[in-house]
Amino acid sequence: MLSRILVPMDNSEHASHALEYALENHPEADVTVLHIVGVPSMMMGAAVGLSLEDDISEAAAERAEPVFERAREVADEHGREIDEIVGVGHPARNIIDRAEDYDTIVLGSHGENWSRATRQFLVGNITETVSKRAPVPVIIVR
Structure with a gap:
C-alpha cells in the first residue's frame, strides 16, 4: 500500500490527470504536489524574472500559486x-x-511546453528522465 505520493505538476492537462489518478486510486495516501519554477538564471527565458527578484x-x-490553485480544485472535487x-x-x-521521501511518483506523460504533434509520439523529456532515474516506482498518466 502506498502511503506517500509525489505528484509533480505544471499547468498541463496531463499533470491534472496525474493528480486525479493519484487521488482516485490511492485514497489513503498522503499526496504532495510539487511545482518547479525553473533555474534562476539570466540565460533562461521564464526564469530570468525569477533571478532578478x-x-x-x-x-x-x-x-506556483496558479498551479496550486488548480491542484486544490482537483483535490476538493475528490474531497x-x-x-x-x-x-x-x-x-x-x-x-x-x-x-526518496515518497513511495511513488505519479506524473503526466507530457508537460505544458509540448506541441500536440510531439505529444502524440513521444513521452516528455522530464517524464522520461524521471522514469529512468528515480529511486522509487514511477506511474505515468496520459
Whole structure:
C-alpha cells in the first residue's frame, strides 16, 4: 500500500490527470504536489524574472500559486487535501532529488511546453528522465 505520493505538476492537462489518478486510486495516501519554477538564471527565458527578484523563494511561491490553485480544485472535487511544495531548479533533477521521501511518483506523460504533434509520439523529456532515474516506482498518466 502506498502511503506517500509525489505528484509533480505544471499547468498541463496531463499533470491534472496525474493528480486525479493519484487521488482516485490511492485514497489513503498522503499526496504532495510539487511545482518547479525553473533555474534562476539570466540565460533562461521564464526564469530570468525569477533571478532578478530580491526574494527568490517568495517569487517562486507566487509563480506556483496558479498551479496550486488548480491542484486544490482537483483535490476538493475528490474531497481530499494535498500538501504543496515549490521547487526551484531543473525539473527532473528536482523531482528525483525528492523521490526518496515518497513511495511513488505519479506524473503526466507530457508537460505544458509540448506541441500536440510531439505529444502524440513521444513521452516528455522530464517524464522520461524521471522514469529512468528515480529511486522509487514511477506511474505515468496520459
